Amino acid sequence: MALINVQSSEFPLIRKNRNIYVDKTDYFYRLIRAGGCSSSTFFLARPRRFGKSLMISTLKAIFQGKRELFEGLAISKEDYDWQSWPVLHFDMSTTTGETLERFHLRFQDHVAAELARFEGIQLDAPPEINFARALRQLQEQGKQAVVLIDEYDAPICHTLNKPELCERIRAELANFYAVLKANQAAIRFAMITGISKFASMAVFSGLNNIVDLTYDPAYATMLGYTQEELETNFAEHLDRRAQEMGLSKADFMAGLAHWFNGYRFSGDSEESVYNPIAIARTLSSSKRVFSAQWSTTGRPSTLTTFLRRNELLEMDFDQPLMASPAELETPSQLAALSPIVVLYQTGYLTIKGYDATYDNYILGVPDEEIRRDLNAFLCELAIPDDAQRSRLNAHLRYAHRDLFLRADLPDFYAKCHYGATEERIQEYNYQRLLQAFFLARGFEPIAEAGQSSGKRADLVVKLPDFIYLFEFKTDGTTAQEALQQIKDRGYTTPYLHDGRPLVIVGLSFHKGKRELQSIAYEDLPAQK
Numbered sequence: 001m002a003l004i005n006v007q008s009s010e011f012p013l014i015r016k017n018r019n020i021y022v023d024k025t026d027y028f029y030r031l032i033r034a035g036g037c038s039s040s041t042f043f044l045a046r047p048r049r050f051g052k053s054l055m056i057s058t059l060k061a062i063f064q065g066k067r068e069l070f071e072g073l074a075i076s077k078e079d080y081d082w083q084s085w086p087v088l089h090f091d092m093s094t095t096t097g098e099t100l101e102r103f104h105l106r107f108q109d110h111v112a113a114e115l116a117r118f119e120g121i122q123l124d125a126p127p128e129i130n131f132a133r134a135l136r137q138l139q140e141q142g143k144q145a146v147v148l149i150d151e152y153d154a155p156i157c158h159t160l161n162k163p164e165l166c167e168r169i170r171a172e173l174a175n176f177y178a179v180l181k182a183n184q185a186a187i188r189f190a191m192i193t194g195i196s197k198f199a200s201m202a203v204f205s206g207l208n209n210i211v212d213l214t215y216d217p218a219y220a221t222m223l224g225y226t227q228e229e230l231e232t233n234f235a236e237h238l239d240r241r242a243q244e245m246g247l248s249k250a251d252f253m254a255g256l257a258h259w260f261n262g263y264r265f266s267g268d269s270e271e272s273v274y275n276p277i278a279i280a281r282t283l284s285s286s287k288r289v290f291s292a293q294w295s296t297t298g299r300p301s302t303l304t305t306f307l308r309r310n311e312l313l314e315m316d317f318d319q320p321l322m323a324s325p326a327e328l329e330t331p332s333q334l335a336a337l338s339p340i341v342v343l344y345q346t347g348y349l350t351i352k353g354y355d356a357t358y359d360n361y362i363l364g365v366p367d368e369e370i371r372r373d374l375n376a377f378l379c380e381l382a383i384p385d386d387a388q389r390s391r392l393n394a395h396l397r398y399a400h401r402d403l404f405l406r407a408d409l410p411d412f413y414a415k416c417h418y419g420a421t422e423e424r425i426q427e428y429n430y431q432r433l434l435q436a437f438f439l440a441r442g443f444e445p446i447a448e449a450g451q452s453s454g455k456r457a458d459l460v461v462k463l464p465d466f467i468y469l470f471e472f473k474t475d476g477t478t479a480q481e482a483l484q485q486i487k488d489r490g491y492t493t494p495y496l497h498d499g500r501p502l503v504i505v506g507l508s509f510h511k512g513k514r515e516l517q518s519i520a521y522e523d524l525p526a527q528k
Contacts, residue, residue, distance in 0.1 A: 001236045006280045009053035011061050015069045022233050022276075024051075025075035027222040028059055032080070032189060034211075041147075041180055041190040043204070044222075045197045045214045046265070047347025048300050049277040051223040052193040056089070056150045059191055063087050063146040085146045085188055086138050088114060088131075092173075093151040096158040103155055103169055111176075128176040135179065135186040144188035147180065152203065153194035157302040174203045184209060196302060196345040197328070215325075217268040224263055224273025230256075237283040245288050256282065259290045262366035263347075267354030278369060295373035300346040303377070315339065316432065316447075317374055318439075321349065321363045328361060348374050376440035382433055383412065393441065396463070401503060405521050409507070412437075413516040430509055430516075431458050431472050457491040457504075466501045474509045479520035482506030492524060501526045 005019035014021050031042060046052055061069050065084035070076045095110050097103035111127040121134045138145050155173065159166040180190055192204075197214060204210055213219045231238070242252035260278040264271070278293040285291075315321070323340050343349045344363060348370055353362040365371045383389055392412060395404040413430065431447065438445045438461050446460040457469040469491055471482040483506035486492060492502055502524040510517040 004234070004237060004280050004284050006277075006284050009051075009057060011054060011057040012066065012069055014054075020233055021073075022225055022229050023073050024055065024222055025058065025062075025070065025073045027219060028055070028062060029075045029078050029080060031191075032059075032062070040211045041187070041192065041209055043192045043194075043210050043212050043214065044219070045194050045345070046223050047263075047345075048195050049275075049294055049297055050347070051276050053091075053150055055223060056148045056191065056193060059146075059189075060087050060089055060148055063189065086118065086143050087146045087148065088134065089148045089150075090114060091150045093154040096155050098159075100165055100168055103172075107155070107172070126175075128179050131176060132179045132183060135183040139183075139186040144186060146188050147190040149177075149190070149192045151194055152177070152192050153196050156203075157196060157300070160302060170203060177203055181209070195300060195347075215266050215328075217266040220264065220266040220269035221271055221273050223276070225276055225279060226271055226273055227257075227261070230274055230279065234279070234283060241283055241285075244286070255290050259368045260293070262350060262370075264351040267351055267361055272366075275367070275369075290368075292369045292373060294347075295369055299373075299377065302342060303346045303348065317349075317365050317371065320352065322355070322358075322360045323363055324360055343374075372440050372442060375436040378436045379433070379440055392437065396441070401466075401521075405503075405505060405519060409434075409519065410516045413509070430474070430507070431470070434470065435459055455489075455491075456494075457486055460495070462498075462500075466503055467495050467498060469495070469502060469504045471504075471506050472509070473507065474511045476511075477508060479506040479508040479518040482508060483520045483522060496524075496527045499526055 002018055002020045005014050005017070005021075008014060008019075011021075034040060044052070044055075062075065062080075063085045064087055065082045067076070067082045090111065092110075095103060095107040097106055108127055111130060112123045115121045115123060115130055115134045118134060118138070121130065121137060123130050125133070135145055152173070155169050156166055159169060177192075180187065192210075197212075213222070225233075238252070238256075239249065242249045245252060247255065256274075256279075260282070261272055261274045263273050263275065265273075275294050277297065281293040282290070285293075321340055323338075323344065327338065327341055328344055340349065340363065348365070349363040350366040351361050352364040354360070355362055365374060379389060392404070392408045394400070395408050412434075435445045435447055443461055443463060446456070447458070458472045459468075459470040461468040461470075469486055471486050471491075473479070473482045477485075483504060486504045486506070492504065495502055503521060504524060505519065505521040507516060508518045509515065
């Protein structure tokens with residue numbers, strides 16, 4: 001049984017170790033042929049840990065003529081000539097810095113180290129001049145260069161919370177990337193990757209020959225695993241993990257899809273892909289349950305630095321969200337970025353469809369892993385106290401429901417940071433935050449907004465041993481009156497014969513003070 005690669009994004013190492021490699025070289029061959037006709041520079045944006053670095057490493061091996069590494073892969077069956085080209089590979093994720101001086105040092109060292117591999121290149125000038133010299137010198141030697149730039153936007157995304165520093169770094173990178181346009185004749189092929197497009201328009205403004213693959217339906221599944229690729233390449237591991245988890249093959253595959261399959265990168269492509277790192281980590285795990293994999297490798301710095309300045313509380317991630325192609329593809333100013341755009345660029349939303357009538361992408365959360373992490377992030381923004389969130393979780397069990405309702409919930413709302421629009425806080429906002437708390441823990445709360453009006457409590461949460469029904473009030477209605485409304489309007493009726501006891505809860509908030517004013521609850525035994 002071939003081993004699964006979990007850590008390395010180095011194509012030669014994966015092949016030499018005989019690890020599983022999901023063959024994407026047919027896509028790369030098509031790009032190389034297209035680039036050879038027009039000396040094009042290609043650009044691709046995808047979320048972090050989605051296979052971009054492995055793609056760059058594979059392209060590097062192709063252009064270095066390492067034919068032996070591609071035996072049996074799609075490109076080996078084509079008429080590629082396996083000529084060796086000088087490859088300039090820049091990994092910009094190694095050049096991030098908290099200050100301009102630190103960025104300068106890392107950027108200059110990285111570029112110099114890459115160019116020093118070629119004899120006679122002068123390295124006594126700024127990076128963009130050294131880069132241009134290298135391209136021209138190689139051209140004078142009768143050699144066109146291949147330029148591979150991975151994570152082009154890493155230094156920019158790393159400093160989004162420092163606008164002045166971010167702009168200065170962006171300007172310096174723009175000078176460096178402008179070398180690509182000025183030396184097109186010296187370049188055989190160029191590929192640039194990143195997680196975002198919101199920096200690309202400013203950084204690449206002078207690069208008029210760039211071919212953007214980000215939303216191209218022909219390359220929508222170039223990264224990530226399709227259902228067919230998953231079943232073909234990991235068949236033995238899928239059988240093994242299903243058995244280890246005590247699931248039928250059908251149930252295991254359904255769970256895997258629910259947790260990790262849902263990314264779409266084109267409005268014109270119906271096929272979704274699995275998150276590749278999530279698949280590798282899940283199939284290499286010994287856990288008997290599905291759990292977060294991609295999100296546990298760390299949230300993107302773009303998300304954590306930018307979205308802390310935005311209001312997310314009123315967004316319902318379980319409902320379709322809309323964004324125009326212009327918003328997603330060519331956002332102008334960083335300060336004008338909407339939370340929806342940032343969530344999409346960082347992989348927390350994906351394309352679910354396209355509304356041709358209004359020329360809008362329909363966006364949604366890709367999978368269960370992201371849904372939980374997104375709601376956990378929302379809770380962290382609103383409730384920064386880790387210990388408090390841990391207490392809420394610990395007391396959630398029925399045995400501690402008095403502590404959860406009498407102590408934890410008032411403290412939960414008292415310490416809540418609602419954001420810049422606190423004067424607009426309404427009943428839904430209090431409901432949304434508690435809903436996010438339950439969603440982050442894998443429960444399935446049902447919001448009244450998604451049901452027939454007046455037919456269900458504001459929030460229904462089914463836990464393993466009991467069911468909560470919450471009614472929220474901000475109009476001066478007391479918690480006891482909210483509790484009585486649950487009874488009078490028959491909100492409990494759909495759950496009386498569920499077999500689990502019910503806990504009905506009324507919550508009354510003071511509109512002016514924005515705090516939980518009173519709480520009332522009652523246990524209803526399960527009925528047979």
